[in-house]
Amino acid sequence: MSDLRDVAMSSKAWPFEEARRVLKRYEKGPPEKGHVLFETGYGPSGLPHIGTFGEVLRTTMIRRAFEVISDIPTRLICFSDDMDGMRKVPGNVPNREVLQDHLQKPLTSVPDPFGTHDSFGAHNNAMLRRFLDTFGFEYEFYSATEFYKAGQFDEVLLRAVERYDDIMKVMLKSLREERRQTYSIFLPIHPETGRVLYVPMKHVDPKEGTVTFDDEAGREWTLPVTGGNVKLQWKPDFGARWAALGVDFEMYGKDHSTNTPIYDSICRILGQRPPEHFTYELFLDDQGQKISKSSGNGISIDEWLTYAATESLSYFMYLKPKTAKRMHFDVIPKAVDEYHQQLRAYATQDAAARLANPVYHIHEGNVPESTMVVSFAMLLNLASVSGAEEKEKLWGFIRRYAPEASPEANPDLDQAAGFAIRYYNDFVKPTRAFRLPDDKEKAAMEELLVCLGDGDRALDVIARKNAEAGRDEPLPKVDWQDEEFLQSIVFAIGRTHGFEPLRDWFKALYEVCLGASQGPRFGGFIALYGIAETKALIRDALDGKLAG
CATH class of the missing domain: 1.10.10 (Arc Repressor Mutant, subunit A)
Structure with missing residues (x-):
């Protein structure tokens, strides 16, 4: 373990780089709370989505990397902001009319339109937990409603009352003038309607730990900030949650990055050191637009797993998290094949290369063998x-x-x-869109037809290619099962027929015979599909049966 730790301490793999940042927080001694805390947040207004998966997966990768370089115990909390008010009725749920009268109530006070749980928030929390459990994540689940009502937020909330003016100064700097007039970091829960109120505070009493405000009807109320009577606006809630839990690491998307100084400042005002953060780039759809839950563009978890195994999605999530990536159906085949390429490479790599290999982080060091003998x-x-x-x-x-x-x-x-x-x-x-070959392509394909299965003709075209290139190379052994031999035939025919660049020859084979502009290594395709079958395919293409 010590040798692995030494290698990990210099690894350039991003999970280890992030893990070392977290470890540096405690270079003078271990945390008083006895563990390092990683956190991910979840807004339960809708079902878990592919971004949720990526956030928990990447955080888990950093957590596991930290466990390689340190003996300090770790925890991962998945925190659900289920006390948020429901601002609109979701369009993708049944019995929508049931929800209409519950707008602005905390999600855990809204009836479950599915009829399976105590509330809409509880339903979505259950979906989140089932989602995370399906992928085998190790985590602790926290509900904001339970956290507030059980008093786990009380100490920090009372501190927020004491330092209300300082926190407000931070927030007001980030708001437009008209918003400043009515803004408060506290959102009271109306004692009668149960709705989350966005109203200004008339008085904040640090001695009593209360806030006084008028509701929408103009009636004055005074409530304690403790016990779930009041929640925090979402930006102050970020920093307060970090302070209350002692969070050491949290990642979030680039759309949060401008708020990071606000989160950090509020955490400091509340008496705690802000966590290390990692800002990842957002995913884009096939048109280069940001993937959105509400618009439904891009690809969902279920859709990806309809066409490929989970590990390929994990591989895609690992790659360059600080680079925006298109995430659409056409990235799936490439992700599958690259994942298995990395599995095969892992077996022959030294320790440093293994720690830089995505499959190490996907499988937490217990890397299986690939049995994909065909891509x-x-x-x-x-x-x-x-x-x-x-x-x-x-x-x-x-x-x-x-x-x-x-x-x-x-x-x-x-x-x-x-x-x-x-x-x-x-x-x-x-x-698929097949086309007919032009005269040059047709002549080359006719020669490929003749060479396949005829060893003498095949060796002749390879020798001709070598002579034209001025190379005196030994001819390969004739082996119709060997994809390298078959590839050398295809390659030689392209060269002797003057295709420049040579990829135009392969592109012609793909477009004429496969109906696509890209394809596999053609020698490997012939070996897999068969000599006779490939010849029949080429003949049909030349006769216009595919493009007809």
Whole structure:
């Protein structure tokens, strides 16, 4: 462990860089509370979404990295802001009319439109917990309602009353003039209606720990700030929560970044050191627009997991968290194949390279072996040319290509085969567009047809390519199962037919034979699909049967 720790202390992998920042907080001694606290926040006005997954996953990666470099115990809290008032009736719930009379009430005071829980907030909290449990996250769940009502916020709230003016100064600087006139950091819960009130304070009494205000009807009320009678506005709540819990680390999206100085200042005013924070870039849809829960653009967790395993999503989340990334269906195949490339690389890497490998952080150091002997991209093309509707048809090709493979011995490949058929039918098939080859492309494809299965002709074209390049290289062994040999044939034909750049030749093969502008390594495709089958495919393409 000590050797691993030494390597981790210099690792440039971002979870270790963040973990070292957290550790530096306690370079003079361990925390008085006895642990380092990581936190993620959740707004339960809607169902958990892909951003929730990314935030908890990335925080967990940093937490696990911290546990490699330190013996200080850790905790992860998932905090639900379920005391927020319901500002509008969600459009995606049943029995919407049930909710209309409960606007501005805390979510935990709003009836559950699904009829399964005590409140709408409780329903969404249950969905969050089920969501997190499905992915095996280790966390403690905190409800803001319970936190306020149980008195766990009381000490900090009383301190906020004492230092009300200081906190207000911080907040008022960030507000427009008209908002300043009515703003208060405290939001009282109306004793009769139960609604969250956005009203100015007439008096804040630090001695009694109370606030006095007029409700919308002009009636004056005085309430203690403790015991769940009052909640904090969301920006002060951020800093107060950090102070109340002693949070050491929290990450949030770039849209929060301008508020970070506010959160930090309020935490300091309330007597605690602000946590380390990590601001991540937001995800974009296929048009480059920010993904939004309300607009439903981009891709959801359920949609991703319809076409690929969880690990591929974790891999995507790991990559460059401070860089904005398009998150749409077309990124899935690449994420799957790169994840398995990293799994295969891990087995041969030294300790430093392993700690920099995403799969180390995805699997918390217990990295499995990849049994994907065929890439996901290849499976997609195989599904395309074979018209496979069931994964067993793909296995017919896979077994010929890799006789030792089986669904039992290669479970991730078996799962990927099912995903590939689903993905092909939903995304690839509707957009395929075959074209006819031009004369140059046709001549090259005709020669490829002749060379496939004819060893002498194949070696001749390879020798011709070597001679044109001025290379005196030994000719390869004829092996129709070897994708490198097959690739060398395709490569040589492209060269001898004058394709420059050579990728134009491969692009022609993809567009004419596969109906797409991109595709797999063509030699590997031939080895998997079969010589006879590939020749038939090329002949159909040349005869216009695919583009017709």
